[in-house]
Amino acid sequence: MSIEVENISVQFGGVHALKDISVRVDPGRIVTVIGPNGSGKSTLFNSITGLVAVDQGTVCIDGQNLARVPAWQRIGRGLARTFQTPRFDPRVCVEDAVLCGFYPVSRAGILGAMLRLPVVARQERAFSAACDRILDDFGLDGLRHASLGELPMGMVRLVEVARAIANKPRYLLLDEPAAGLTRAEQQLLSSEIRRIAASGVGVLLVEHNFAMVRSLSDHTVVLDRGALLAQGHPEELMRDPAFVAAYLGSSTPGLSGAQPSIGTTL
Ligand SMILES: Nc1ncnc2c1ncn2[C@@H]1O[C@H](COP(=O)(O)OP(=O)(O)O)[C@@H](O)[C@H]1O
Numbered sequence: 001m002s003i004e005v006e007n008i009s010v011q012f013g014g015v016h017a018l019k020d021i022s023v024r025v026d027p028g029r030i031v032t033v034i035g036p037n038g039s040g041k042s043t044l045f046n047s048i049t050g051l052v053a054v055d056q057g058t059v060c061i062d063g064q065n066l067a068r069v070p071a072w073q074r075i076g077r078g079l080a081r082t083f084q085t086p087r088f089d090p091r092v093c094v095e096d097a098v099l100c101g102f103y104p105v106s107r108a109g110i111l112g113a114m115l116r117l118p119v120v121a122r123q124e125r126a127f128s129a130a131c132d133r134i135l136d137d138f139g140l141d142g143l144r145h146a147s148l149g150e151l152p153m154g155m156v157r158l159v160e161v162a163r164a165i166a167n168k169p170r171y172l173l174l175d176e177p178a179a180g181l182t183r184a185e186q187q188l189l190s191s192e193i194r195r196i197a198a199s200g201v202g203v204l205l206v207e208h209n210f211a212m213v214r215s216l217s218d219h220t221v222v223l224d225r226g227a228l229l230a231q232g233h234p235e236e237l238m239r240d241p242a243f244v245a246a247y248l249g250s251s252t253p254g255l256s257g258a259q260p261s262i263g264t265t266l
């Protein structure tokens with residue numbers, strides 16, 4: 001049981017977005033992917049979710065090769081993701097955005113929904129109760145009727161994470177979910193991510209804030225121009241001079257005060 005990405009390469013014209021990259025995400029673990037802009041982090045997510053076809057290598061979920069499984073069917077294999085740039089209609093309210101996350105698992109079919117069969121009403125009540133719990137967990141309860149267009153981007157990202165977990169995924173891929181969040185929102189998001197992982201979900205997270213990476217990660221993969229620069233537990237990486245020099249800046253008297261060299265923050 002795991003996501004196993006093995007030796008994948010992806011090329012866009014002359015750009016090698018990923019070169020021979022392997023990553024494994026086990027249930028209940030938090031794996032982070034870090035690296036400067038353009039290093040291939042989102043392409044890795046797109047390769048797993050099927051939005052990008054890999055040129056070489058394999059992506060397996062729970063032992064099954066996804067090569068012939070289209071993106072829309074991968075949701076049924078227990079995958080959920082958020083996008084680096086959230087894709088929402090600004091007129092949709094928070095509650096409806098989160099409710100949308102339930103419908104990929106709806107068993108009610110279009111005809112059943114049109115005929116308002118009892119099974120549909122029961123399912124909608126269950127979705128609504130689960131949605132209430134998620135809104136409460138994420139501190140979004142007071143905003144349930146706010147339209148997404150009115151909210152700061154940080155809050156929209158939280159809504160996207162809330163929508164992604166509605167479907168009870170076994171694996172959750174979060175692409176820079178903390179970008180633009182206030183410190184309090186980041187802490188809320190971190191504790192949600194921990195709680196989601198503790199419930200057995202495997203989490204793959206792209207994050208620039210190294211303090212958050214350190215506090216959350218079981219394992220960190222460092223990409224640089226599509227290639228693997230280093231990997232390990234964040235504390236191990238902090239003891240690796242090559243990583244520190246390349247990622248955090250070499251003129252660091254003590255890492256807690258390190259000035260990041262490529263756009264990360266401690
Ligand atoms: N759909 C695409 N078409 C062409 N080039 C792409 C596409 N997606 C990503 N790239 C290129 O691949 C490289 C890696 O991009 P990306 O995975 O978005 O990096 P990151 O998420 O680490 O910032 C970049 O050079 C980017 O311009």
Ligand SMILES: [Mg+2]
Nearest residue numbers: 041042043084
């Ligand atoms: Mg990206």
